[in-house]
Amino acid sequence: xxxxxxxxxxxxxxxxxxxxxxxxxxxxxxxxxxxxxxxxxxxxxxxxxxxxxxxxxxxxxxxxxxxxxxxxxxxxxxxxxxxxxxxxxxxxxxxxxxxxxxxxxxxxxxxxxxxxxxxxxxxxxxxxxxxxxxxxxxxxxxxxxxxxxxxxxxxxxxxxxxxxxxxxxxxxxxxxxxxxxxxxxxxxxxxxxxxxxxxxxxxxxxxxxxxxxxxxx
Numbered sequence: 001x002x003x004x005x006x007x008x009x010x011x012x013x014x015x016x017x018x019x020x021x022x023x024x025x026x027x028x029x030x031x032x033x034x035x036x037x038x039x040x041x042x043x044x045x046x047x048x049x050x051x052x053x054x055x056x057x058x059x060x061x062x063x064x065x066x067x068x069x070x071x072x073x074x075x076x077x078x079x080x081x082x083x084x085x086x087x088x089x090x091x092x093x094x095x096x097x098x099x100x101x102x103x104x105x106x107x108x109x110x111x112x113x114x115x116x117x118x119x120x121x122x123x124x125x126x127x128x129x130x131x132x133x134x135x136x137x138x139x140x141x142x143x144x145x146x147x148x149x150x151x152x153x154x155x156x157x158x159x160x161x162x163x164x165x166x167x168x169x170x171x172x173x174x175x176x177x178x179x180x181x182x183x184x185x186x187x188x189x190x191x192x193x194x195x196x197x198x199x200x201x202x203x204x205x206x207x208x209x210x211x212x213x214x215x216x217x
Contacts, residue, residue, distance in 0.1 A: 003030035004121040007048060009041040009067070010056040010083075015106070019054070019083075022110050029117065038062030045071065050078060052120050055100075057084040057091060065091075065098050072099025079120040083108070092131055102126040154196050160214075162189045166202065167209030 006029060010016050016034055023029050033048045035041035037060045041053070053071060057064035068080050081102035082095045092103050101124075102116045108128055116126040155163065158179075165175045172190075176183045190205070199205050209215045 003028055004052060004117060005030050005032045005048075005050040006052045006054060006117070007031070007033040007035065007041065007044055007050045008054045009035040009038070009059065009064075010054075011036050011059045012056075015056075019113075022113065023117075026114065036060075038067045041067060042070070045075060045078075052079050052081060052117055054081045054083050057082060057086050057095070065094050068095060068098040068100050079123075081116060081120060081126075083113075087131055092127075103131050104128045105130055155193065159189050159193050159196075162186060163193055163205065163209060164214060166190060167206045167215045 006023070008016055008019055008031060010019070013036070016036070020031055020034070023031060032050055033044040035044055039061055041055075042062075045053075055064040055067060059067075062070070064082055064084065068082070071078055071080060079101045080099060081104065082100045083104050083106060084091065085106045087103075087105050095103055102120055104113065104116055104126075105128060108116075112128060116128075119126040161179065162175060165178065166172075170178070172183050172186045175186045179186075190202070194200065194205065197205075197208060199208060206215075
């Protein structure tokens with residue numbers, strides 16, 4: 001049986017050595033290269049052709065997200081696994097958008113790591129239970145927010161955007177700068193929002209946004 005060829009990239013030697021030790025006794029896996037930063041990894045890929053690249057997100061120079069995007073374009077046949085201590089929603093979403101096909105926390109078990117490698121080598125995708133749970137919670141939360149916004153569909157998209165920013169504590173000038181509009185326009189939108197929702201002031205706007213789960217505090 002042909003072995004699954006892997007390149008491992010992580011800037012912590014003790015972690016690299018630990019993964020190598022975990023995988024070295026598996027007869028179906030062959031670690032063909034190790035890199036401590038993005039430039040080393042890209043150099044390796046010029047001469048080595050792995051099925052799977054295991055990446056950390058935080059590394060010197062290019063981040064794991066940037067490397068994932070680059071490798072996905074240059075070598076679409078390679079499956080990329082992110083193995084990281086960062087499991088917050090934004091990291092996972094950015095990794096998946098960049099082209100990662102697996103995402104596991106660094107405290108994953110040996111069995112789960114092996115399973116993820118096997119799934120990737122067969123052309124599948126793999127996300128650890130903790131990552132999947134975070135995705136599910138985020139999806140449910142987004143659905144609730146979307147429904148609350150639909151219930152107030154008298155607001156325009158711009159007004160909804162300004163409601164979120166204003167209720168989140170951003171001042172008129174900061175909102176204007178962020179949205180590339182004038183302070184006067186922001187003020188006009190806020191007035192329209194308060195009229196439509198029958199609110200009297202910014203404090204009531206914040207309370208409305210919290211009660212309807214448009215923002216969290």
